[in-house]
Amino acid sequence: MANSLQKDLFGTDGIRGAAGEPPLDPATIFAVGFCLGQSLRHKSDSCRVVLGEDTRESSRWIAETVAAGLQKAEIEVVAAGVITTPGLAFHTTSEGCAAGVMISASHNPYRDNGIKVFAATGFKLPEEDERAITREIYRMLAGDGMNPSRLSLQTDAALAGRYAAFLRRAAGASWNLSGRTLIVDCANGAASAVAREVFSHYDLRVQTLADQPDGRNINLDCGSLHMEKLQQAVLAAKADLGVALDGDADRALFVAGDGRIVDGDGVLWAASRSMQRHGTLHGGAVVGTVMTNLGLELALAREGLKLLRTAVGDKYVLEEMLRCGANLGGEPSGHIIFSDLATTGDGLLTALQVLRLLADQGRSLAELVGGWEVFPQTIRNLRVREKTPFDRLPKVGAAIEEGQKRLGSSGRILVRYSGTEPLARVMVEAADAAAVEQVAAAIVGALKESLAAE
Numbered sequence: 001m002a003n004s005l006q007k008d009l010f011g012t013d014g015i016r017g018a019a020g021e022p023p024l025d026p027a028t029i030f031a032v033g034f035c036l037g038q039s040l041r042h043k044s045d046s047c048r049v050v051l052g053e054d055t056r057e058s059s060r061w062i063a064e065t066v067a068a069g070l071q072k073a074e075i076e077v078v079a080a081g082v083i084t085t086p087g088l089a090f091h092t093t094s095e096g097c098a099a100g101v102m103i104s105a106s107h108n109p110y111r112d113n114g115i116k117v118f119a120a121t122g123f124k125l126p127e128e129d130e131r132a133i134t135r136e137i138y139r140m141l142a143g144d145g146m147n148p149s150r151l152s153l154q155t156d157a158a159l160a161g162r163y164a165a166f167l168r169r170a171a172g173a174s175w176n177l178s179g180r181t182l183i184v185d186c187a188n189g190a191a192s193a194v195a196r197e198v199f200s201h202y203d204l205r206v207q208t209l210a211d212q213p214d215g216r217n218i219n220l221d222c223g224s225l226h227m228e229k230l231q232q233a234v235l236a237a238k239a240d241l242g243v244a245l246d247g248d249a250d251r252a253l254f255v256a257g258d259g260r261i262v263d264g265d266g267v268l269w270a271a272s273r274s275m276q277r278h279g280t281l282h283g284g285a286v287v288g289t290v291m292t293n294l295g296l297e298l299a300l301a302r303e304g305l306k307l308l309r310t311a312v313g314d315k316y317v318l319e320e321m322l323r324c325g326a327n328l329g330g331e332p333s334g335h336i337i338f339s340d341l342a343t344t345g346d347g348l349l350t351a352l353q354v355l356r357l358l359a360d361q362g363r364s365l366a367e368l369v370g371g372w373e374v375f376p377q378t379i380r381n382l383r384v385r386e387k388t389p390f391d392r393l394p395k396v397g398a399a400i401e402e403g404q405k406r407l408g409s410s411g412r413i414l415v416r417y418s419g420t421e422p423l424a425r426v427m428v429e430a431a432d433a434a435a436v437e438q439v440a441a442a443i444v445g446a447l448k449e450s451l452a453a454e
Helices: 002-008 026-043 059-072 085-094 127-142 158-171 195-202 228-237 264-277 294-302 314-324 347-361 394-410 433-452
Strands: 015-018 048-053 076-082 099-103 112-119 181-185 205-209 241-245 252-256 285-289 306-310 328-330 336-338 377-383 412-417 423-429
Touching: 026 048, 026 059, 026 099, 026 112, 026 127, 048 059, 048 085, 059 076, 059 099, 059 112, 076 085, 076 158, 085 099, 085 112, 085 158, 085 347, 158 195, 158 347, 181 195, 181 228, 195 205, 195 347, 205 228, 228 241, 228 252, 241 347, 252 264, 252 347, 264 285, 264 294, 264 328, 264 336, 264 347, 285 294, 285 314, 294 306, 306 314, 314 328, 314 336, 336 347, 377 433, 394 412, 394 433, 412 433, 423 433
Parallel strands: 048 076, 048 099, 181 205, 181 241, 285 306, 285 328
Antiparallel strands: 015 112, 099 112, 241 252, 328 336, 377 423, 412 423
């Protein structure tokens, strides 16, 4: 049993689960802090860790418990308080810390939470380090005398301002959109306190939505998973642009002035062409994932650019970018990485880059993202109790095989388990929208039947 737990403690985006339940129970959280601290003391000259949190009601006690574990390992804790995940990554390097720890479950509901760890470089902790720390965590939990505690934290209020200043420097100051209207949906999350300050320096008329977090309303009918209210607000105000963040603001999706939703693929298309024209796109490639729309791949090819695909997860996108020398990559979900500027996806930075594109080219977002055919795509999510390997589900395999035959070479099917939630995800994409829906329904039906029989 321990081996299985060790394998699964860190997912594609850190440790995640229901707050208060394993692996986010006090004992495990305390062990995470202590074992991370022990690992850092063996590897780093710095004995400081910066600790941040989102706006969930559980984030503070989890942060205090991690901090107590770090203190037990004789690590100094710098408390950033409520901050975005990319802001935490920025401060990990800018404050010369050995690591950064972010308490957030990103786009998940408030009952969930998570622990994300960044190395001193500002990049997410390498998997080999995660595995080594996991082994120590379970060794500690199996021993006697575990006594989890909490450490009262005093937030360094200056950190938020330094992060906002960094964003403005990264976006540049030689552009303005005087008189334009921007609406920002903060998802009642970590960006709520800093978004207005970030965007107020560009002579924009800025309106904010979902910027009153109460501990339980993070991502609730708002943010990048629920775009309807932002669409309505953009159309009602005749705004030029709307941006929807998620709970920890590491992703951004957009609403154009005509109400059209623009996802991460659209941002990659607009940004890659601009960077190519300015000679700043490296490697002749853009890095996406297996979820990136086939239409974008074909459109980039017409521009002489390659699309390199990775597994789902912004850390895998970044790994490929570092491997091949690309400086632009991202996911349809809105994680966009401008690696010349930041070490992780940053929703606020992405929004500033999109605004800069609008100013530089004097065009609307709808115009900037035009010129390519978006293949019909559907994504179905099925909640599961256990993540049974698909090769043990023959009916699912048969449904996938039959679906691929029907779609032919111009269609794609991807069936996978989420790395952050108890979900099976079915993605089907092809030129024929009706076939997409029918194939997806058949695979979901096979999954329901097979998993119910387990």
